[in-house]
Amino acid sequence: MTKTILITGASRGIGAATARLAGTRGWSVGVNFAGNAAKAAEVVAAVEAAGGRAIAIRGDVSREADVTAMFDATERAFGGIDGVFSNAGVLHVAGRIADTDPGLARRVFEVNVFGAWLVARESARRLSTRRGGRGGSLVNMSSAAARLGSPNEFIDYAGSKGAVDSMTLGLARELGPDGIRVNAIRPGLIDTDIHADTGKTDRLGELVGGVPLGRPGLADEVAEAVVWLLSDAASYVSGALIDVSGGR
Structure with a gap:
């Protein structure tokens, strides 16, 4: 069944891979993006080349007006929304908590928690x-x-994702009667360019020894799980926290 979906943070990494797979x-x-319009345009072109339709939408998920606008833009372009990948x-x-700038930690929670909350609220309003x-x-x-827990690296990031897990469980129970399934994907060590943001040039190499699959x-492997959850094939799956982590 053809669907209309909104993906936040879709100009790179897992978001971009999910958009491309949805295009197939x-x-x-x-295709929401925060800053890199050129990369977002590349994703739009890839979706269209794969057989789908796409538009790029600039917006910061931590800002309520931006979140509302990205939903509006998707609906104007394609009609009602069937799914959202937040x-x-x-x-x-990376660093220990004693050395972490509170401003950086605050931004992590603004985007990862409050941003996810805003996207969930707008999803509830549009899909219910x-x-x-x-x-x-x-x-x-x-x-x-x-x-x-990400000790010695990202205690704040780990905490923000713990909050996402809790919200997912609550949302699944609250929104199920409204016809909305809510699940979360929990990737492990994934080869994307987000690792460059950590300042560790060989973070993948340092941690891969702890991955049972080696x-x-x-x-693209994470995107397969996301698209499955967005599809009708997962019609009875809600409230699930799905690890895509190679056993780690």
């Missing part, structure tokens, strides 16, 4: 069958860090 299904995709997230240079929507699926981006994952 013939889906229409709102993917946008940030981290910062009680409010005239047609139901659908919300997939939150969590992380294996939520259960591993390698980092690929963004």
